[in-house]
Amino acid sequence: MEARKENRAIAACGAAPQPDPYGIARSLTRAQQAWLEHPQALWGELLRLQGGMAAVAAQVGARWFGLPMPDVEVPVAEDERFQDPVWSAHPGWDALKEQYLLLSRWLVDLAYGAPGLDEQERRRAGFWTRQYVDALAPTNFLWGNPVALLRALQTGGASLADGLRHFIEEAPEGLPRMVDMSRFRVGGNLATTPGAVVMRNELVELIQYAPSTERVRAIPVVIVAPWINKYYILDLNERKSLVRWLTGQGFTVFVTSWRNPGPEMRDTTFEDYVLKGVGACVEAAREICGVPQVHLTGYCIGGTAVAAYMAWMNREAKPKSRLPVAHWSLFTTLVDFSDPGDIGAFIDEAAVEEIERRMAGRGYLDGAEMATSFRMLRPNSLIWHYWVHNYLLGEEPPAFDVLYWNMDSTRMPEAMHRFYLRELYLHNRLAQSDALVLGGRKIDLGRIAQPLYAVGTEQDHIVPWRQSFRICGLVKGPVRYALSTSGHVLGVVNPPVQPPKRAYWAGEAAGAADAEAWRERQPKVAGTWWEDWAAWLGERCGDEVPARAPGSEAFPALAPAPGTYVLER
Template sequence: MIDVPQTVVPIRAATQPAAPPGPQRTSAADLDRLLHAWQSRFTGGHSPSTASLAFLDWAAHALNAPFETAEFGRTAVEHWQRLARIALGTEALLPLPEGDRRFADPAWSQHPYKLVVQAVLLGEQWCESLVQSPDGMDPGNRRIMGFNTRQFLDMVSPSNWPWFNPEVVAATRATGGRNLIEGFSNLLADKAAARGPAQDDPHFRLGIDVAATPGKVVLRNALMELIQYTPTTPMVGAEPVLIVPAWIMKYYILDLSPGNSMIRWLVGQGRTVFAISWRNPDASMRDTTLDDYRSIGIMAALDAVQAICGPAKVHAAGYCLGGTLLAIAAAAMARDGDAQLASLTLLAAQTDFTEAGELQLFITDDQLDFLGDVMGAQGFLSANQMGGAFQMLRANDLVWSRGIHDYLLGKHDAPNDLMAWNADGTRLPARMHMEYLRGLFLHNDLAEGRFRVGDRPVALADIRLPIFAVGTERDHIAPWRSVFKLHLLNDSALTFVLTSGGHNAGIVSEPGHPRRSFRMRLRAHDGRSPGPDEWRAETAPQDGSWWLAWGDWLAAQSGPPVAPPAMGAALADAPGAYVREH
């Protein structure tokens, strides 16, 4: 075993100015911060003034366009007339929008429910066109109005009301109301689970059923543990692989059950694999910075990997926010002449945030000021607050459809490893999260050359490494067109993969998984960079898992196989202690 220096770098403590003697009076600003923290309990962490300002912007422009606004009265009459023709059978039914599963059950196509569906679709068309109509609105406010209107329409949809939903009516008749009793029991169980530790599913135990790839914790510091996985092949790639996961959730999204664990698969492919397991921060870590995650996380891990494996360069792979941080670290290393990396793999990771999808709706100066007050009171953003924002992006699927399924029909999906991982949330340190949202998401400092590491800016163009970047087709968190923008920021040889699935399932896409496909294309060094839609049209899909293509790519960037390196001195068995923190 090889001893790795245990770099116990302290996270800076929350700094509070020394209080002068005598009684202290709470300032008006402090009271406002407390008010905002209280408001966040009812708004899901969203600033009420952001929505109000968007509505005022829309109303002002609608009032200043009276003739266009009045035209919607005529449009409403036309919709009623069209509904009457549909009811009389003289006009065809409107098709359901793509991906809308609210009315997919055959019972909705029967009378009188089919007329309800048509009224809903016509009403939603009218409302959405109304909020998008006035010219001159701020684009951000227009998006917020459209989003909030969609949320309201989803909420009041008749599919959510048991006496309007034919599926619920039929189930209630068939079971004598037992479905509602079981649904209420499901609701109570979910409420109890939300109050207790998230990772308590007996079917998916940490270190046994999930996060179970054998290995040892070989480094622990104030922010992360580094896990080295036990080799399973007589020879391994000369260059080890370091995985940098996001700290928004636990690392074992990449080490789920043995059948779909990317880490186990990499080890089986003859790779020496290390993975960072981030600490779940509490209020004492409120002043942890984004650069702490780079220095105490990635850079400390790279030093430990090379202490164990010798001078071999490292294949670094980052997922989601971990990929963004890895790109920052790689740019800083290139700037400073640090040549530890052999290649760079970015999985659903954004480096340019100008087209970051619907999450941009929640990233305005006003919203961030409000969120800063909320996190200032707590010292962190809780998993529930963060998860609520992600759920609202797909409220139809993740909120209302699930509520109908679990609480009105009284069903419960069989648990799976991805659901267990998704329930095992983490907190985010207040200062780091605000630096990320303001510097990267709002101001796009990394893509535009303003992001600083140390006292100097870094440039993604400085990275001179082979790059493998993966986007997923249905990603609501890191939209693939946003991930694709790396083509415009770096001219190294870049292999881009667009895989089926979403932000999680598209990455956890093990060989043998049914109905998986991907598109892959190399942009050579200094080669032509097509637009994303052009790239997609010109790149044929391939059946199967992109993991196999990545394995071949890693092999092409690697030297001849060698004997596995010795294991580092073990502090604990994998998955370690930090992954168990709640």
């Protein structure tokens, strides 16, 4: 404890930061050195680039003379930078586009393919190379963006004046704004499903939602939201609310709303989130509903805590029927951190030490730092798109509820986040039998026998779906896995609509050698996995009973939803 206080004092007094904590220069230098040590392979790559440049020159020459010629480098469908027709209609802009795509892809391929480096080193070099080439795209500069130049001419320069005003306003924030924050209010046009806070401690509020049917299933659904952002992603508005939809299907629904930590919570641990958070909410829901068991669901890091709780709970020497959770679900959750995807570029020993240095001075990791890291995982869509639209085109940020939630970030307590980075990301101990101790018990995912419904999303940049699928091989109980199209948020916030916007695959995971083998044997279904999940829940959540009003004598309603913790900044 004294050593810990001393470390904090050193950091608070201004311990020097590392010059390259995230290993940017180190990883790029290693990749460069690797190619120099393999000159024959490098020569082959240079010849490949030369061939590509010759093909682009031939294409551009043909188009200058009005001859039809297919693109040498075709932008991917989701790359909106070159979607305007001018990029293909005018040979000059077409040449700029083709040369940029050829060179940028070649550089990224070179980094990811550096010989002699391990997979982690190549991935890190590729990640940082991609950051550079995306930043240097011609579309990010006025002189290289024909759409912005035309807008400036059409508006007599007003678009540039507006863009400069936006830049001056937003520069202190470090990144372009993604959304007009003035258009939304939690409890006003967000998080409006009726309910009440029925339990509150120093860490979490538990919200129970009012029923919308006369009868409900006996076993309630307790959803553990992530604490990296706020819970109302599950209750955005009447059309995009999972909790409102679930109550309409005849379920009693509880959701956690976590406190936004300040310096006073610096010693709050991951164990606290699991036992004082998840465990306390499970016990409150059982008492309020008068049932021995609940269905427990976790989303993102909330799901990681749920998995830890399930392993902790199953260490008890009791029959399954006497344990507090009957079955459980995970939405886009990592429990095996051996391959966390691109976010691994931020997480090695040096980077964790730098994050710890920052947290030690104030007691938490600021939410803006987490948000920046996540935006860097998709720089073109989450950074440079807004750079172009806010500054080069002079447009106002849009009013989009999901982006408002994304920007309404929260802080991470120092002790919890240190544990999360070191024990889970660096050492992957949650996936190892008896490697972690919570509440005095060694935990082992392999002891979990309760049925599980797990969800991944095809384009998830935070929790790669193949990695989330690994839960299927770590637990003892049966697993039904669902894979949705779209990403980490929109693949989960996925209400039924007509015609369907998305699709999913769903099926039992038993017998699948790996994630791809599982997907190959599942039919692709148009629509949302919500309906498949509700059917799975309906088979397990018991008979119907009279609908329950929020609260009980032991847990009276304390405040109307959305509660107070969600409003903390």
